[in-house]
Amino acid sequence: MPWPMIVVFLAPALILYSVFVLYPIAQSMRYSLYDWNGLESLDNFVGLDNFRRAFSDEVFTDALKHNMILITLSVVLQIPFALGLAMLLNSRIKGRAVLRTLFFAPYVLSEVVTGVVWRQMLRPNGLLDEMMTSVGLGAHTQGWLSDPDVVLYALFFVISWKYFGFHMVLLLAGLQQVPKELGEAASIDGATAWQEFRYVTLPLLGPTIRVSVFLSIIGALQLFDIVWVTTKGGPIGASSTMATYLYDQFRKSLFGYASAVSIVIFTLSLVVALLYQRFALRRDLQGTGLVG
Amino acid sequence: MAELELHDAPLETDEPIPTTRRRWRIDRLALYVVAMFVLGIIVLPISFSVLGGFRSNKQLVESPVGLPDPWVFENYTSILSSWSFWRQVWNSTFIALLAAFVVLPAASMAAFVISRYSFRGRELVYGLFTLGLLFPAAVAILPLFITLRQAGLLSNPLGVALPQAAFGLPIAIVIMRPFFRAIPQEIQDAAAIDGCGPMRFYWSIMLPLSRPVLSTIAVITIVGSWNSFLLPLLVLIDPNEHTVPIGVNNISSQYSTDFARVLAYTTLSMVPALIFYAIAERQIIGGLTAGAVRE
Secondary structure (H helix, E strand, C coil): CCHHHHHHHHHHHHHHHHHHHHHHHHHHHHHCCECCCCCCCCCCECCCHHHHHHHHCHHHHHHHHHHHHHHHHHHHHHHHHHHHHHHHHHCCCCCHHHHHHHHHHHHHCCHHHHHHHHHHHHCCCCHHHHHHHHCCCHHHCCCCCCCCCCHHHHHHHHHHHHHHHHHHHHHHHHHCCCCHHHHHHHHHCCCCHHHHHHHHHHHHHHHHHHHHHHHHHHHHHCCCHHHHHHCCCCCCCCCCCHHHHHHHHHHCCCHHHHHHHHHHHHHHHHHHHHHHHHHHHHHHHCCCCCCC | CCCCCCCCCCCCCCCCCHHHHHHHHHHHHHHHHHHHHHHHHHHHHHHHHHHHCCCCHHHHHHCCCCCCCCCCCHHHHHHHCCHHHHHHHHHHHHHHHHHHHHHHHHHHHHHHHHHHCCCCCHHHHHHHHHHHHHCCCCCCHHHHHHHHHHCCCCCCHHHHHHHHHHHHHHHHHHHHHHHHHHCCHHHHHHHHHCCCCHHHHHHHHHHHHCHHHHHHHHHHHHHHHHHCCHHHHHHCCCHHHCCHHHHHHHHHHHCCCCHHHHHHHHHHHHHHHHHHHHHHHHHHHHHHHHCCCCC
16 A cells, blocks of 8 residues: 555544644643743743652642542442453343343443432432441441542442442453353363362463453542542542542642653553563553553 | 344243242342442433422422422523523534534545545545544644634634544544445445446445445434534634533533533423434444454
8 A cells, every 4th residue: 555545544533633642732731841831922831840849749649549539449348340241141031131131231421420329329328328327327427528548439439339230241242252161061071160260261261361450440540520520539638549639739720730640640551551561461451452 | 244133132931949049149130239329320410400400499409309390490490491592403413414414425525435445545444434433622722713803704604513523533434434334345346347437336326235334324414513522612602602511511610509400401401412312313322432452
């Protein structure tokens, strides 16, 4: 195929991508080195001060910590839970097509809808509190979204509610590629259900699980919409994430500083992606191009 | 690969020993209990929202559990007869279609040459696009905002649709590439012998053969665009341009004590997404799992 033709075919995508993705990212690297409010001219060069400032700001490092907690909870709780349900849907249970449809439904609802409805459910004397009271658990109600010690976990629950379906269908697609005969052979040889799971299913599902974990980590590093709508990162920053922190700085017109924060988030994502690709995904992602 | 087979497996008739069968039945009961429990948690917020819209605020405070008594229709009817709600539905739809309309040709043309021809720098171009998977619009929002301001695209539907299309390119290309690759080389050779150039081959053979993957990309783009919040919030300044998620967010802070109205508004905004999901479930799930699970 002649060169000009290749250029013609690539041009629309490359132009669109350069203008709205690459150029802004490159620009924010530049802005991150300035003290800039977004309007006046870009002349107050401050070097790496913005980055130093971010890492010495406890509000930011707390936000980073919240991201890490959410990543850990997602990997330790959400993915095993999604795997359990995927296995359930992969068994001979009746109505599993309907169940899959319904379990996945929250994923197609917007973050805003999810956040607004859950905020209503979790408000003091809201639905959850009323339900707990009516079954005699009234003493255990919490300020789900107003208690700084509780809010992050309540938020994690809401996040899981919305996203577990995605991991579930991913893992289900993986499970359906595990040949049924292998499990049957194992059980004829006397393997218990657990042994069959541990030594047959799990290893074969490894690639899918690693991809699921990877997407979960990257997603959790960049969480914004659902957090912002549900809690705005509050109360007193107890449920902030790096991205809500970034948006706070943006709203204060600290454009130079906010650019530095977004560069930090980019870099973290990139480093995580590269490390993960290097050590865990190597074999799994060859050819799928999920990681650059 | 992406098609999940979910037809209920036929029950085996020759299942051997009764004790196994009884245990299987108990296990199965446990499975149903778990499934129903999860189902309850999934459905609860949605039904709370739907029913909540039919309550008065007084009912919501006094008895949020159970069916509304009496049913109040005023929340829904007042929203449905308001001009601004329909305006938002139209804005969201228009922007979503625009984004899909831009991303489909751009991504399919790029994926076409990347997957069917070898040229220098091909892997570099592909790598560049996949890098975009790591950078969602929410994190790039600040430089993006500045770029849009420089380009004069604030307060313009294009200022939302074009970035959405651009940020949608990576996943679209990643999903399309293996699909395009799988189309046999013989077809291309035969077409070439018959004097069909790359342009015609792309237009008259590749695209018609790729309808499933194109509809998947269209659906994913539309859902993503329909649901997006931060970008339209920053770009669309004039209330007449607001999209549905902005409307939901506004109403929930504006009428923060009018819970019933907020829930009714939220419910109505869910309806298009859920209908769309019901129609296009296969494309949505297939598309989302396609990139991540290998054949």
